[in-house]
Amino acid sequence: MGRQLRQRAWRVPRALVLRLPLVCLLIAALACALVANEPFQQKTASQIYFETLGALPVPAEDPPGFPREWKCESGRTFQLRGRIDFDSIWTAQSAGSQATYGDLGDVAGLRRARIGAQGDLLDGRRYECEIDMASGMVVPQDVFIGSGLPDEGGERRYGHFREPFSLEGNTSANYFMFLERSPVNDLDPARAWGICLFRAYDGAHRTFALGAFHNGNDDADFDAGNNASAAITGRITAAPVLENGGAKLLHLGFVFSERFAETGTFTINQRPTSPLLDTSNSTLSPFIPEIEIEAVFQQLFNLQLATCDDAFWTQSEWYGSIIPESSGGDTVFLRGFYVSCGYFLTGEHRAYQQNTGVLGPVSVARPLLHGAESRDKSHGWGAWELTARFAYLNYFDLPPGPAGTNVGIRFPQATFGVNWMLSDRVRLMFNYNYATPDEANVGTTEASVYAMRLNVFW
DSSP: OOOOOOOOSEEOOHHHHHHHHHHHHHHHHHHHHHTTTSOOOOOOHHHHHOOOTTOOOOOSSOOTTOOSEEEOTTSOEEEEEEEEEEEEEEEEEOHHHHHHHOOOOOEEEEEEEEEEEEEEOSTTEEEEEEEEOTTSEEEEEEEEEEEEETTEEEEEEEEEEEOSOOHHHHSOTTTOSSSSOOGGGGGOOOEEEEEEEEEEETTTTEEEEEEEEEEOSSTTSOOOSTTOEEEEEEEEEEEEEEEGGGTEEEEEEEEEEEEEESSSEEEEOOOOSSSSSOOOSSOOOTTSOOEEEEBSEEEEEEEEEEEEETTEEEEEEEEEEEEEBTTSOOEEEEEEEEEEEEEETTOOOEEEETTTTEEEEEOOSSOSSOOGGGTTSOOOSOEEEEEEEEEEEEOOSOOOOTTSOOOOEEEEEEEEEEEEEEETTEEEEEEEEEEOOEETTTEEOOEEEEEEEEEEEO
């Protein structure tokens, strides 16, 4: 469920948070200089086949003078990873919207500021460790050990990582088509502590994942008690059409999750500190109320469909949640969907990662900025993509609030975007969102949200 952004993680000074990524880059540059004359190692088989949910595969060879990966004599490896998302957001609201939701205002700041490492351990195992400091706290993101290969008996994963749920949730934000996921992604459980098996069937273009998880009531998912839950989540996908790495694609998926409240209460959409620039894993909207429902268990469903025909792609999902009230009330049914599409004006397409059944990176044909991945490509103006999405969330089926008032909401939202990919790892993005929330006691109001992002990752 949505994260309760009462930051209980470790506090660090904001000045240190803003400077730490730069310090890490300087350390990495120094390490590169020290090992520039060392021979580079070829990627191992486990590195080739081990793909995290949405992670970019590492090139098999490093360019001379810039090792991406350090390899110890024991066989263990170390590779630095991270990302910076800097957002600028401004809004325009109707009088009714301001009276109902307050003045959303304008904001600029870090949406994500992550640093971490990944590499090989011994006996065919891998590790990944990444933290986020955009909120001013140190918040664990992916912190896990993986053992085995997805297409050779399955990969067993232990630690903190995304539950195998929605297609948009498991697509990395580095490659996602919009600045934020759809409002109905509020029902995605996002990251949790757990153990999970990820299985890929080589040649059949099918995946299967099943795991047990603990979802805490803080950002790090450590805290148990109120609003925490345990869950069993399973996902199956199939790509009956898959050609040229995803240039021709038909993806289908189904997810089911059974969740058990530790104290008899489920909380949905726990509000972030800032209603616009939230640093949570799931999308949180300032128009959707925080919802608490007394219940013992909850069932989540997700249906997925994605297609690609060279430069044109479509993607849609339906989310559903059934929550039987423990107080003897009715069964609450929350649901929503989105439909999105996009077109690359410069002819690129999104890669499809067969081992995990998610959409992956875009290889820019003619990058404006040249790096390790594009040293053999011609110079150009990068990749340009136009995107559009319509999302609809229905939370009208809710029990009365504390004062006996109806707290339900219906929320349609249209999003239009332009993505400029200067290279495989640098993007400038613009989104326009037109939202018309229909609140049970107020009626329909209007708001426009404009947002820009600089996305850099390594």
